[in-house]
Amino acid sequence: MSIAPIAPFAVALVALTSILLLVSRNWRVSISALGAQYLAVFILIMISWPIEYAAIKLIAGWMAAAVLGLGLAEQVDAWEDELGSSVSGILFRLFMAGFVLFFAFSATSDAARWLLRAANLQIQAGLILIGMGLLHLGLTAQPIRSVLALMTVLSGFEIFYATMETALLVNAILAAITLSLAFTAAYLRVAPLMEREE
Amino acid sequence: MSAPLIWIVFPIVMAGLMIIFSYQRKLVLFSGIFLAVLLALLAWQLKVDEVIIVGSTAFKIQPQLNVAGRQLVIADSDRPSIMYFYSVLLFWLVGATTVRVPRLFAPLGLLIVAVFLAALAVEPPLFAALLIEIAILISVFMLVNVGERINRGVVRFLIYQTLGMPLILLASWFLGNVQIESGALVDIIRAAIFLALGFAFQFGVFPFHSWIPMLFEKANPFIAAFVVSLLLSVETQYAFGFLHRYPGLQEVLNIRGILQFLGLLMLVLGGLWAAFQKDLTRMIGFTFVAVIGHIFLMLSLEDGIQLFYVFSVHRILAFAIWAVALAVIRTQTPNLRFSSVQGMARRFPIIAGSVVIAQFSIAGIPLLAGFPVLLILWERLTLSGIWPILLSLLGSASLMVGGLRTLAVFVMGSEEIHREGDFPHYLLPRAILTIGILLLFLMGLFPQWFLPVLSSIPVFTKP
Numbered sequence: 142m143s144i145a146p147i148a149p150f151a152v153a154l155v156a157l158t159s160i161l162l163l164v165s166r167n168w169r170v171s172i173s174a175l176g177a178q179y180l181a182v183f184i185l186i187m188i189s190w191p192i193e194y195a196a197i198k199l200i201a202g203w204m205a206a207a208v209l210g211l212g213l214a215e216q217v218d219a220w221e222d223e224l225g226s227s228v229s230g231i232l233f234r235l236f237m238a239g240f241v242l243f244f245a246f247s248a249t250s251d252a253a254r255w256l257l258r259a260a261n262l263q264i265q266a267g268l269i270l271i272g273m274g275l276l277h278l279g280l281t282a283q284p285i286r287s288v289l290a291l292m293t294v295l296s297g298f299e300i301f302y303a304t305m306e307t308a309l310l311v312n313a314i315l316a317a318i319t320l321s322l323a324f325t326a327a328y329l330r331v332a333p334l335m336e337r338e339e
Numbered sequence: 340m341s342a343p344l345i346w347i348v349f350p351i352v353m354a355g356l357m358i359i360f361s362y363q364r365k366l367v368l369f370s371g372i373f374l375a376v377l378l379a380l381l382a383w384q385l386k387v388d389e390v391i392i393v394g395s396t397a398f399k400i401q402p403q404l405n406v407a408g409r410q411l412v413i414a415d416s417d418r419p420s421i422m423y424f425y426s427v428l429l430f431w432l433v434g435a436t437t438v439r440v441p442r443l444f445a446p447l448g449l450l451i452v453a454v455f456l457a458a459l460a461v462e463p464p465l466f467a468a469l470l471i472e473i474a475i476l477i478s479v480f481m482l483v484n485v486g487e488r489i490n491r492g493v494v495r496f497l498i499y500q501t502l503g504m505p506l507i508l509l510a511s512w513f514l515g516n517v518q519i520e521s522g523a524l525v526d527i528i529r530a531a532i533f534l535a536l537g538f539a540f541q542f543g544v545f546p547f548h549s550w551i552p553m554l555f556e557k558a559n560p561f562i563a564a565f566v567v568s569l570l571l572s573v574e575t576q577y578a579f580g581f582l583h584r585y586p587g588l589q590e591v592l593n594i595r596g597i598l599q600f601l602g603l604l605m606l607v608l609g610g611l612w613a614a615f616q617k618d619l620t621r622m623i624g625f626t627f628v629a630v631i632g633h634i635f636l637m638l639s640l641e642d643g644i645q646l647f648y649v650f651s652v653h654r655i656l657a658f659a660i661w662a663v664a665l666a667v668i669r670t671q672t673p674n675l676r677f678s679s680v681q682g683m684a685r686r687f688p689i690i691a692g693s694v695v696i697a698q699f700s701i702a703g704i705p706l707l708a709g710f711p712v713l714l715i716l717w718e719r720l721t722l723s724g725i726w727p728i729l730l731s732l733l734g735s736a737s738l739m740v741g742g743l744r745t746l747a748v749f750v751m752g753s754e755e756i757h758r759e760g761d762f763p764h765y766l767l768p769r770a771i772l773t774i775g776i777l778l779l780f781l782m783g784l785f786p787q788w789f790l791p792v793l794s795s796i797p798v799f800t801k802p
Contacts, residue, residue: 255513255529284494291501298505305512306465310407314469318504321476325497328480329489337486 144187148262154181155266159273159293160238163280164231172210175289176203178270182296185266186303189258194309198299201316205292205323212327213285234280241272259304270297288326292319342387343404343411343460346378346421350453357446364442371445372432379425387415403462410462420576421456423648427572428452430659431565437768438561438666447481448565450474455573464584465515467577468507468537474573475500478566482558490557495550499540506537514585527591534581535597541574542631544601545608552612552624560620560669564662567627568655575634579644598639599723603730606632610737614744619665619675619694622741623658626701629734630654633716636731640719646712649790653700653708653782660775661697664690667768677744682752687765691749693772698742700779703735708782711790 154177161174179202186195245268252264259267274294281287299315306312353374357367385391387400403412413421428448435444451474458470475497482493513530538544543551555563581588588594609629616622637643637650665675667690672679684691696707703713713735720727782789 255526278498282491284489287494287498291498294502295505298509302505302508302512306508310409311466311469311508314466314473318469318472318476321473322501325476325479329483329494332483332485333488335485 144184147184148188148260151181151184152262152266152269154178155185156242156269159270159277160235162289162293163238163273163277164234168210168213171289172206172213175209175292176206178293178296179203179206181266182270182300185263185300188260188263189304190307194312195303197313197316198319201319202296205319208320208323208327209285209289212323212330237276237280238273241276242269245269245272256301256304259301263300263304267297267300270294270300272297284329285326288322288329292322295319295322340398341401341404342413342417343457345381345385345400346413346425347411347453347457347460348404350374350378350449354446354450354453357449358443361442361446367442368432368435368445371449372429372436374449375425375429375432379422379429382418382422382425385418387413387418389415409466411457411460412462413456413460417460420459423651424452424456424569424572427569427655430655431561433771434561434659434663437771438663439670440559440562441481441485444481444562447477451477451566451569455569458573459576464577464580465508465511467580468504468511471541471570471573471577472501472504475570478570481562482554482566484557484559490553492550492553492555492557492563496554499543499547499550503537503540506533506540510534510537514581514588524591527588531588531592531594538574538578542571542578542635543628544631545604545628548605548609548628548631551627552621555620555624555627556618559666560623560675561662561666564623564627564658568658571627571631571634572651572655575638575647576644579638579647582638595639595641598635599727602632602635602637602639603727603734604632605629605635606734607730607737608632610734610741614737614740616741617677619668619677619680619745622698622745623661623665626698626738626741627658629738630701632734633713636716636720636727640716646715646719650709650712650716652789653712653779656708656775656778656782657697657700660693660772660779663768663775664693664697664772667765668694677748681748682750684746684749685752689769689772690765693776695742695746695749696776696779698745699739700783702738702742704739704742706780706783708779710783711786 158174158178158181162171162178165171165174179199182202183195183199186198245265248268249261249264252268253259253261256264270293274290274292274297277290277293278287281290295315295318299312302315303312353370357370361367385400388402390397390399402414403410431448432445454470454474454477458467458474461467461470479493479497482496483489510530510533513526513533540547551567554567582594606629609625609627609632613622613625613629616625633650633654634647637647640646668680668683668687669675671683671686700707700709703709717728717731720731
């Protein structure tokens with residue numbers, strides 16, 4: 142099955158979900174966006190890999206999203222606090238996201254010179270994810286949002302890396318790291334609620 | 340039987356068992372101490388890849404273990420390095436008997452050391468960055484104070500370490516696919532930029548250093564010192580491995596010159612920041628920043644890795660003493676700001692004195708363990724001109740100022756203060772700290788006993 146016809150939609154999905162992660166005040170929307178983001182990453186990795194290998198990323202990503210969802214369900218207040226109710230904060234984030242998109246599309250041809258095996262769509266998606274993840278990291282102080290942003294950066298990197306390194310074990314460990322990051326984030330979420338050790 | 344099975348797989352299995360029984364806090368801690376001693380002793384005595392005869396049985400310990408098509412390789416020459424890592428764990432586990440640590444400290448500490456060793460032993464070394472990241476993720480579970488708000492230092496530590504990992508992976512891939520000899524300068528520079536950024540994140544090189552003082556300020560300083568000390572040891576060896584595997588990098592880009600510049604920058608900035616802190620936790624954090632400068636300066640030397648080992652033993656001992664003493668003082672005060680620890684030297688002379696002596700030792704004050712090592716470093720730096728040596732001395736002088744300020748705060752205060760004799764439950768920390776301080780003096784007064792042994796430790800890097 143050729144993946145080429147749906148790859149542009151995957152790039153659009155990457156852009157949409159990473160913007161949603163940046164501005165969403167609802168944790169359910171954020172976790173769903175993360176899940177959809179991993180679906181897009183899976184489609185883009187399939188350009189370089191067979192489906193059974195690429196599925197590792199999808200499964201690990203969805204499991205990570207599920208773990209994060211469980212962690213978030215424990216305490217949702219703090220998730221919503223950060224963005225507040227002001228529209229200006231969301232507008233600012235949207236404005237910055239626009240910059241990242243602009244950068245990602247304009248830097249694609251330069252990046253293609255050293256990512257020789259990557260398709261343009263993979264490069265665009267990778268740059269969008271890395272850019273949006275870094276932007277999110279710069280705008281948040283919340284542990285769980287920081288981990289979400291890190292996962293976004295790592296997803297972008299994994300698209301690039303899939304075009305370079307085909308060793309299954311490296312990519313399996315990367316998937317394990319994604320999952321471990323989600324567990325760490327969930328722990329960071331519940332640790333303050335746990336009873337202190339005497 | 341293979342060496343990785345003994346020093347990597349076995350500790351990981353034991354750590355898993357210890358986690359299951361972690362509700363038995365003392366049992367788990369003492370099991371950890373026993374295992375650390377056992378594994379260090381085995382590393383000392385058990386020869387790899389040679390026939391060992393016990394009674395009527397002869398066996399041989401193989402150096403490699405195959406895992407999913409990749410190899411973990413521990414050669415006989417790596418045994419001193421393994422002994423070093425398990426001795427570091429031992430230092431901290433013994434320290435943990437005297438201070439309050441999470442019940443998972445011993446098993447997670449053992450697990451982290453085993454994973455770090457796996458990172459240094461794995462072939463191809465590309466996998467090391469991934470294993471180091473796994474160890475970092477495990478360490479977050481130790482650094483978080485349960486029942487308290489998550490501190491930003493831990494989150495920042497996680498962010499910087501995780502951002503460094505993909506950059507190092509990319510650099511590894513580029514270096515593996517670029518023929519350095521072919522003169523593809525642009526490709527080499529690109530790989531070097533990724534590598535430099537990756538290690539800058541992971542080492543906390545200025546301006547990415549902010550996680551270090553933040554981590555010490557908010558997390559338990561004892562655990563933070565353990566994690567950062569181990570991390571520095573592993574990442575230094577890993578970074579040295581890159582220089583060792585790709586000598587062309589040095590030829591093309593003068594990496595050693597860059598390392599010297601960064602080392603001096605970190606040493607001077609870390610030293611000056613440490614000198615002006617008003618919080619003992621931030622002071623130890625910035626001292627770590629300065630010590631990273633020392634490490635870079637050592638890496639900038641031709642045979643610097645040997646000096647690094649000598650320095651590491653002194654560094655680990657001094658920071659262990661400092662961290663234990665701070666953790667004990669912390670039980671008596673709401674925080675470790677100068678305003679809260681005034682008069683501590685009159686209340687706990689040995690514990691407060693330990694903090695100051697550890698600081699002085701790291702600064703390189705004569706008669707203490709740090710002096711002979713830093714003297715060698717200074718001597719070697721003179722070959723590079725006057726400025727490196729002057730800046731290095733400025734860094735050390737700044738660290739000494741920090742120590743003097745701590746001393747001044749510890750002895751000030753006007754009210755009547757009870758001596759520690761009134762607190763018999765501090766007997767064990769006092770005993771351990773006294774032994775530690777004596778060792779610092781011993782290593783400073785008789786360096787000829789220690790330097791030859793420590794400098795003969797071979798490098799844990801693959802060809």
